[in-house]
Amino acid sequence: MNKKFAGILCAALALTIPLTAAACNGGGNGGGEWWSTTGELEKNGDEIVFNDVGLRLASIVAGADKEAFNQIVAQFNAEYSGKIRVSVTTVGYESFEDYVARSVKQGDKSAPDIVMGHQSSVKSFLDYKVIQPIDVVMEQTGFDYDLNAFSMGINQYANAGTEHHFGVTVDAASMVVFYNKELLGQYSQAVPSTREELFTVCEAYANATGNVPIAWGTGSDFFTEFIMNTAVLQNGGTLYKDDMSVDWYDNTAQRDVYKKALESVRSFVTNTPKLAEVGGDDSSRLGDFRANKAMFYVTVPWLFDSVCQGYAAENGCTEEVARTEKLGATSIAGWFAMDSSKDYAKKIYCDAHMFNLSNKVTDITQKAACLEFMKWFTTNADAGTQWARAGHVSISNVINTKDAYKNDAVVAGYINKWYPDINDLNTVGINPYYQELAKNLRAIISEGLLKKDNSGDEELLRTKQNEYNSNIALWGGDL
Numbered sequence: 045m046n047k048k049f050a051g052i053l054c055a056a057l058a059l060t061i062p063l064t065a066a067a068c069n070g071g072g073n074g075g076g077e078w079w080s081t082t083g084e085l086e087k088n089g090d091e092i093v094f095n096d097v098g099l100r101l102a103s104i105v106a107g108a109d110k111e112a113f114n115q116i117v118a119q120f121n122a123e124y125s126g127k128i129r130v131s132v133t134t135v136g137y138e139s140f141e142d143y144v145a146r147s148v149k150q151g152d153k154s155a156p157d158i159v160m161g162h163q164s165s166v167k168s169f170l171d172y173k174v175i176q177p178i179d180v181v182m183e184q185t186g187f188d189y190d191l192n193a194f195s196m197g198i199n200q201y202a203n204a205g206t207e208h209h210f211g212v213t214v215d216a217a218s219m220v221v222f223y224n225k226e227l228l229g230q231y232s233q234a235v236p237s238t239r240e241e242l243f244t245v246c247e248a249y250a251n252a253t254g255n256v257p258i259a260w261g262t263g264s265d266f267f268t269e270f271i272m273n274t275a276v277l278q279n280g281g282t283l284y285k286d287d288m289s290v291d292w293y294d295n296t297a298q299r300d301v302y303k304k305a306l307e308s309v310r311s312f313v314t315n316t317p318k319l320a321e322v323g324g325d326d327s328s329r330l331g332d333f334r335a336n337k338a339m340f341y342v343t344v345p346w347l348f349d350s351v352c353q354g355y356a357a358e359n360g361c362t363e364e365v366a367r368t369e370k371l372g373a374t375s376i377a378g379w380f381a382m383d384s385s386k387d388y389a390k391k392i393y394c395d396a397h398m399f400n401l402s403n404k405v406t407d408i409t410q411k412a413a414c415l416e417f418m419k420w421f422t423t424n425a426d427a428g429t430q431w432a433r434a435g436h437v438s439i440s441n442v443i444n445t446k447d448a449y450k451n452d453a454v455v456a457g458y459i460n461k462w463y464p465d466i467n468d469l470n471t472v473g474i475n476p477y478y479q480e481l482a483k484n485l486r487a488i489i490s491e492g493l494l495k496k497d498n499s500g501d502e503e504l505l506r507t508k509q510n511e512y513n514s515n516i517a518l519w520g521g522d523l
Contacts (some may be wrong), residue, residue, distance in 0.1 A: 054368050079176035083407045083520040085185060092185065094127040097413040100155035101132050104140045105397070109346040112434035116427050120420055128413045130158070135348075141165050141301060148174050158414050160401040163471050164200055164478040166211045166398060168203045171476060175400040177208035177510075178418075179410045189419045194441045196467045198396045204474050210405040211398035212418045215436035216469045218394035220462040221374045222333070222341040222351055228372075232341075235374050238384040239308070243319070247340055249316035258312060258327035259338035262493055266326065266344050269482050271490035273393035275305035275380035277470055280388050283485070284462040288475055289513050292488075293506040306492040322493050334358040335414070345462060346434030348454070377468060381410050394469045397437065425449045436450040437463045477516045484508040 071375050105113045117130050131158065135143045140161060147155035148171075149389040159175065171517055175263045182189060192199065194213040202211040228235065231249050236242040261267055281301035285291045286387040292302050305439060312320040321329065327341045333341040334355050343351065356366040381389035405411050408438070426445035433454045436443045449455055450483045463469060472478050490499060 075493070078173040078193050079180075080406050081184060081408050081411070083409055085408055085412065088358035090186070090414075092187070092409070092412050094124070094409065094413050094430070096126055097128045097410055098127065099130045099157045099410070099413055100154065101130050101158040101160055101417075102140070102144055103132050103134050103160040104137060104162060105160065106134050106136050107346055107474075108350065110134060110434070112430060116421070117429050119427065119430075120417060123352055123420075128416060129313050130417055141168060144169065144402075145172060145174050151404070152382075154345065155404045156402050157410065158417065159402055160214070160397060161400065163198065163211065163213070163396040163398050164475070166400065167204045167474045168199065168212055168478075169400060170206070173495075174403055175210055176211055176361065176403045176405070177206075178212065178401050178415065179209040181401065181408075181415060184408060185412045185415075187412055187419075189415060190442075193303055193441045194422075195441070195468050195469070197469055198336040198394075198471050199437055201471065201474050202398065212422060213425045213439045214396040214397040214422060215401060215431060216326050216396045216439055216463070216471070217345050217436050217467065218274065218392050218463070219267065219342055219376055220345045220435075222343070223372050223374055224333070224336060224339050225370060225372050225453045227339045233342055238389075239376050239381055240384065242379060243315070246339065247315070247317060248320045250319060253337075255327075255337045256318055256321055256332070257339040258342065259326040259333045259340065259371065260320055261326045261328045261488070262322050264325045264327070264392075265486060267342070268489050270393055270395075270487035271309060271376070271380070271427075272305065272473075274376060274391065275308050275489075276302060276388050276485075277393055278378065278393040279308065279383075280386060281305065283472065286479060288477055288516060290484075290509050291479070293502065294509065294510040299378040299505060300501065302488070302505050303498060304382050305380065306489065306501055307498055308382055309489060310493055310495070310498075313493060322332070330354065338460060340374075345459075348433070348435055350460065368453075368457070373461040375462050375464055377464060378471045390465065390468045392463065392469055394463075394471060429455060432459045437466060437469075439466060454484050477512075477519070478514055480515050484512045 052200065080196065103113060110147050114132055117132055121129055144159055145158060167435065181187065191209045198216055199213045202209055202213055203228065204210050210426045223235065227249065228245065236245050250256045271321050276283060279301050281298055291298050293299050329338060330341065332338040335358065341351065352363050352367045352371065355371060356363045361368065361370065376393055377390040378384055399415050401411065405414060422440045423442045425443050425446040425448040428438040429442060429449050429452045432438055438449065443449050472481065474482055488504060490502055
């Protein structure tokens with residue numbers, strides 16, 4: 045559990061309603077229902093009647109994709125004018141969990157009815173009774189919504205290990221790769237699909253030009269988390285054990301996997317010729333890519349528009365020409381797998397957004413309105429396409445099987461090439477200590493990339509393993 049989150053939430057609880065003492069000590073979600081339902085539904089036949097129902101939504105989407113999300117919500121409001129209105133409050137990643145928990149538990153008027161957060165927060169919200177089950181509302185209202193019509197690789201965590209359904213899976217995103225079609229075409233007739241093919245192409249280019257072929261910023265949290273965890277998964281490792289502790293060093297098999305994962309990333313930098321640099325953020329070497337010096341650019345998907353626009357401006361062409369003729373998309377699937385023949389070699393670690401129903405909501409019509417919005421967002425092909433264009437691949441089997449989505453130029457040319465098989469996408473699962481886990485995994489790759497060889501890798505793994513395990517033991521162990 046995020047220690048800051050736990051401390052703030054316990055303080056908030058002390059100011060509001062009494063809960064079991066176990067909650068602030070890391071207790072689980074047992075002990076009966078903590079949600080309540082009031083009011084009666086008005087129906088016209090089987091259809092629920094909504095009469096200007098106002099909903100508040102707290103959104104963690106605060107980057108370049110914020111505007112796209114707000115536009116999709118505005119589209120919903122236009123279609124449901126006079127029936128349902130959704131207003132969005134954007135809260136940054138660092139304070140999102142604290143904001144949602146505090147406002148809901150204190151009963152603030154501005155507390156959200158719908159939470160648009162990360163899958164990694166669902167367990168924490170559940171343990172502290174900030175959210176309520178969606179399937180219960182469906183039973184109460186007769187609402188028709190298939191909560192299993194999503195990629196199970198991520199949707200399996202929507203119940204947070206309980207018998208109820210607490211989240212609606214929206215999307216997934218990880219690091220992605222742009223490539224320069226002309227440069228790649230000079231050294232290969234096909235886009236590399238394995239680590240071996242990638243090294244062959246990159247070495248040929250580096251030897252011929254003296255340029256570094258891969259532009260990436262190893263200093264960003266997105267890079268260190270997405271790449272480190274992907275490298276572990278692609279080499280057959282696990283991020284943590286069933287009891288939430290880790291054995292990155294103590295388990296010799298896991299130790300070997302983590303050493304492979306570190307070396308798989310570091311070898312891009314230590315290789316002769318050098319294939320990538322260390323340091324900077326996501327945009328630090330974008331200049332080299334725009335100037336046609338770097339063959340590949342590894343970044344976050346929601347920078348799609350800025351990459352295409354920047355390349356077009358630098359090279360005197362239209363954005364459309366840049367997107368369709370000059371640039372292409374490929375995936376980090378297989379980039380870090382030391383053995384490309386393994387069935388886990390194509391795995392990609394990602395984060396995912398989920399909708400949750402806040403425990404603030406008691407009125408049955410308002411609960412049904414929340415579900416109506418969630419269903420619309422995750423079944424409307426136009427909304428799904430707009431959101432994909434902002435960098436987020438749809439996990440909804442309703443959306444991603446529709447022609448309007450599949451045939452969209454950006455989805456077909458970029459999104460689906462960044463994530464060729466959504467069943468290979470993996471999230472952190474239901475670890476309530478996610479932030480502590482992420483901090484230590486990021487530190488492993490950040491510190492490991494500063495080393496010229498693997499001589500200190502085992503001590504690094506031992507240190508970070510013990511730091512994580514000691515902290516979660518201090519906070520109460522498994523919730």
